[in-house]
Amino acid sequence: MHIQLLSIDFDGTLVSRAGEPALDTQCMELIRELQDAGTMWAINTGRSVDLLESGLTDFSFPIRPDFILTSERDVFRPGQNRDKWEAFGDWNERCARDHAKLFNSAQSVLAEVVDFVNQKTKARLLYHSQGLEGLVASDDEEMKRITEFIEQARTKEPNLNYQRNTVYLRFCHADYHKGAALAELSRLTEVPRENIFAAGDHHNDISMLDGQVAALPSCPANAIPNVKDAVRAAGGYIAQGEYGAGVYEALLHFAEK
Ligand SMILES: [Mg+2]
Structure with a gap:
């Protein structure tokens, strides 16, 4: 199986939530x-x-990603000045328009x-310049009550949906999620589903781990049960x-197939 494109979640997948070291050296070496x-x-x-960007700096990432898919929806590639990112195609524009509507x-x-x-x-609502963005719940039980209400x-x-990651929730258009952003990157880079590896740990990763966009989905052992099921x-x-360490293991698993 030839892996041509990696789509890897950041917090709780590449970066450990369990403390130091935040990065797995073998994993970073293999990605390099x-x-x-x-x-x-x-x-x-x-x-x-x-x-x-602050995360990449704070955790002293030894390598730069080729693309970043952010806010569970936007697609960026490196700009002329390689330190800055630019929108890849017109996806982000369409995405912003659909969200405004x-x-x-x-x-x-x-x-x-x-x-x-x-x-x-007791959850806290989060706002950005365009209005309500999402919320932070006090705990999982409260998040469950809130998502049931939504x-x-x-x-x-x-068309109104949400992305959930631990106690964080972001409102979004039902057509936009990590899986949709990855599908757009797959189209733009011309890498077919069969050659795409994905790894994630939480609810908001399921759209890229259900096999529809990436044929090589995986999760580390700390992933929540819903992710493991998917x-x-x-x-x-x-x-x-x-x-x-789990991402490293999954990469080796698929690289050796
Ligand atoms: Mg995560």
Whole structure:
């Protein structure tokens, strides 16, 4: 099996949440070797471009990704000045337009969610310049109650969906998620599904691990049960090792096939 494109989640997958060391040396070395051999490496994250850049610096990443897929939706490639990222194609523009339209038509549903969150939970709502972005729940149980409420409220506005990562939630258009961003990168780079490796640990990774976009899905041992179920159902690889050690193990598994 020839791996041509890697789509790897950042927090909780490449980067350990369990403390130091944050990065697995063998994993980073293997990714470097794969890059040298022509494999393209994308980080597929819920982080914004700026937060991902600070992450790459904070954790002293020894190598740079070839692409970054950020905020669970946008697709970037290196710009002329290789330190800066630029939109790859017109995807990000379309994505922004679809979200502006959605948030406009979903105003009343979002208002219901805001009321529920303010009155029935201790969760904190997150806003950005264009309005409501998402929320942070106090714990998993509270997040479960909130997502149950959203599931019922969104039946009136099916295009309104959300991405969930631990206690963080981001509202989004149902057509945009990590899997959709990866599908666009697959189209732009002309790497078919069969040659795409993906690794992730949480709810927001499932869209790239269900086998639809990447034929070589995997998760580290610390992944949540829903992710493991999705990877198993897609015939992927569930690692014994956690975080980067698990990614390393999964890469070796598929590289040797
Ligand atoms: Mg993660």
